Amino acid sequence: MMKYLSLIIILAGAYLAVPLQFGGNDYVIGIVVSALTIAGIAVAWAMLGNLGGMISFGHSAFFGVGAYGSALLAMNAGLPVFPSILAGGVIAGVVSILTMPTLRLRGPYFALAMLAFAEIFRILAIEMRWLTNGSGGLLSIPRLPTVFGFDFGSRLGGYFVVLTLVLLTVFVYWLIRNRPEGLALRAMHDSEDATLVVGVNATRLKAAVLVVSAFLTGIMGAFNAHYINFLEPDYAFNGSWTTLAIVAAIFGGYKTLWGPVAGALIVYLVDQFVFKAIMPSGHQLILGGLLAAIVIFSPSGLLPWLASRFRKEAGDAAHP
Amino acid sequence: MAKLLEIDKVRAGYDAINVLWDISLTAEEGKLTCILGPNGGGKTTLMRAIMGLIPLRQGAIRFGGKDISNVPTWNLVADGLTMIPEGRMIFRDMTVEDNLLIGGFTRRCRANARANLEMAYSTFPRLKERRHQLASSLSGGEAQMLAMGRGLMEEPKLILVDEPSLGLSPLLTDEVMAILEQLKAQGRTIILVEQNTHKALKIADHVYLVRGGKVVLSERKEDVDMDRLHDLYFARDVAANRQDA
Numbered sequence: 001m002m003k004y005l006s007l008i009i010i011l012a013g014a015y016l017a018v019p020l021q022f023g024g025n026d027y028v029i030g031i032v033v034s035a036l037t038i039a040g041i042a043v044a045w046a047m048l049g050n051l052g053g054m055i056s057f058g059h060s061a062f063f064g065v066g067a068y069g070s071a072l073l074a075m076n077a078g079l080p081v082f083p084s085i086l087a088g089g090v091i092a093g094v095v096s097i098l099t100m101p102t103l104r105l106r107g108p109y110f111a112l113a114m115l116a117f118a119e120i121f122r123i124l125a126i127e128m129r130w131l132t133n134g135s136g137g138l139l140s141i142p143r144l145p146t147v148f149g150f151d152f153g154s155r156l157g158g159y160f161v162v163l164t165l166v167l168l169t170v171f172v173y174w175l176i177r178n179r180p181e182g183l184a185l186r187a188m189h190d191s192e193d194a195t196l197v198v199g200v201n202a203t204r205l206k207a208a209v210l211v212v213s214a215f216l217t218g219i220m221g222a223f224n225a226h227y228i229n230f231l232e233p234d235y236a237f238n239g240s241w242t243t244l245a246i247v248a249a250i251f252g253g254y255k256t257l258w259g260p261v262a263g264a265l266i267v268y269l270v271d272q273f274v275f276k277a278i279m280p281s282g283h284q285l286i287l288g289g290l291l292a293a294i295v296i297f298s299p300s301g302l303l304p305w306l307a308s309r310f311r312k313e314a315g316d317a318a319h320p
Numbered sequence: 321m322a323k324l325l326e327i328d329k330v331r332a333g334y335d336a337i338n339v340l341w342d343i344s345l346t347a348e349e350g351k352l353t354c355i356l357g358p359n360g361g362g363k364t365t366l367m368r369a370i371m372g373l374i375p376l377r378q379g380a381i382r383f384g385g386k387d388i389s390n391v392p393t394w395n396l397v398a399d400g401l402t403m404i405p406e407g408r409m410i411f412r413d414m415t416v417e418d419n420l421l422i423g424g425f426t427r428r429c430r431a432n433a434r435a436n437l438e439m440a441y442s443t444f445p446r447l448k449e450r451r452h453q454l455a456s457s458l459s460g461g462e463a464q465m466l467a468m469g470r471g472l473m474e475e476p477k478l479i480l481v482d483e484p485s486l487g488l489s490p491l492l493t494d495e496v497m498a499i500l501e502q503l504k505a506q507g508r509t510i511i512l513v514e515q516n517t518h519k520a521l522k523i524a525d526h527v528y529l530v531r532g533g534k535v536v537l538s539e540r541k542e543d544v545d546m547d548r549l550h551d552l553y554f555a556r557d558v559a560a561n562r563q564d565a
Contacts, residue, residue, distance in 0.1 A: 199397025
């Protein structure tokens with residue numbers, strides 16, 4: 001009951017309070033949209049890391065492919081923007097099939113192979129000039145449309161779209177976690193051999209999670225392309241899409257459902273509003289310090305730490 | 321009685337080492353077939369070969385008349401072949417209940433998972449008490465119960481039990497054997513691999529002795545002569561031959 005109540009309060013706050021308070025301030029809303037974009041990638045990344053047991057350094061590839069895929073479909077094929085965002089996600093999912101040989105690798109080897117893949121896609125985006133216009137980038141990508149008189153192309157409109165996308169991403173994650181497949185995936189961290197014995201095709205499941213994670217990351221990239229209306233390879237395939245998402249997920253707690261979202265919001269908003277004001281250049285240094293601190297004090301992240309504090313206090317209250 | 325599992329001149333092993341040398345044996349439906357033998361004789365390798373965890377180099381395995389040589393493990397589990405592996409192979413970082421539920425992963429038993437869970441709990445009441453504990457907190461005996469409960473969740477037609485008494489006290493071993501006997505009474509087909517000859521023989525219908533990757537003895541339980549069994553088990557026949565020569 002408490003759980004549903006807090007969920008409703010958070011949703012009401014996100015859909016009503018934030019727009020009412022900051023709706024007129026494009027600067028603030030713009031930064032919140034960036035934070036939510038990172039939150040979406042962080043959830044998709046954590047899904048692969050927590051369920052699939054695969055730590056990827058290459059999610060910027062899926063982000064960039066989704067962004068370019070959707071932008072090109074909208075520009076060259078004239079697809080309406082919302083369907084083309086969906087198509088961008090599908091393209092990222094299909095492209096992730098190319099990276100599947102890396103599933104044979106484990107731990108750091110998988111992570112590094114994915115890093116290499118991300119670099120390959122960045123170079124492809126630069127070299128395939130006939131398609132991507134190379135380093136020149138894509139200009140005037142169609143913006144989000146106006147529906148029923150509401151302009152989704154505005155900063156505030158973008159906020160509602162990205163917020164909904166992030167919530168849908170969390171919902172998909174939750175669905176998978178609660179299916180038998182989610183149980184099997186969690187079991188795989190313990191022992192892949194043992195899951196084989198209970199009838200799980202581990203490779204196929206891992207591949208499926210990779211596709212879903214790539215699809216969701218691609219959706220975030222596609223949204224971003226239509227939100228900023230401009231793409232270039234060094235932006236769309238920038239490694240910081242991966243790093244920021246990883247920092248956010250680990251900070252918030254990558255094993256929890258909401259940890260990556262909370263982590264992205266806290267890390268990015270605090271960085272932009274507080275540290276950037278104090279220290280205009282090199283403010284990311286403080287992020288590194290924050291991450292180190294959370295890993296030292298609570299290796300499982302912020303939300304699990306808060307939850308244990310809360311439980312402790314409730315326990316103290318019950319037994320004074 | 322119908323033969324549920326037929327192993328026909330199977331040869332298998334690991335890389336450069338061949339372990340099973342044209343081994344043949346059968347398991348009859350509703351019976352408990354016991355495979356005895358010394359360490360390193362190929363018992364576990366045989367179990368792994370049946371489950372498709374290692375490829376066959378020669379020969380064939382038939383399950384319910386169907387050739388299952390080199391069918392992937394997950395399809396075998398879906399067809400009703402269940403292994404309760406040596407060393408339990410439980411998921412230590414998950415709760416007891418999640419460990420059981422994962423036994424109901426295959427599409428065939430998903431719908432019945434809840435009902436099967438209750439059945440597993442009624443067979444192993446101690447698991448119900450510990451349902452929310454992490455599996456890593458279980459004792460050796462409880463871990464064996466958990467592995468067996470998980471196996472039951474798979475709605476097996478044939479259960480392969482690989483050395484359930486490993487690391488258990490005599491009392492707990494008796495308990496495990498009693499449960500296997502109970503499962504047999506329910507009409508389930510079981511292949512039991514054991515080193516504890518006496519306790520396994522008590523509940524067996526048919527006995528195979530596997531040594532050096534071959535069957536050196538195949539007898540109905542009633543016909544087993546313990547002295548001969550021990551001689552074969554400890555390879556006294558080979559020792560005697562050596563002394564003669």
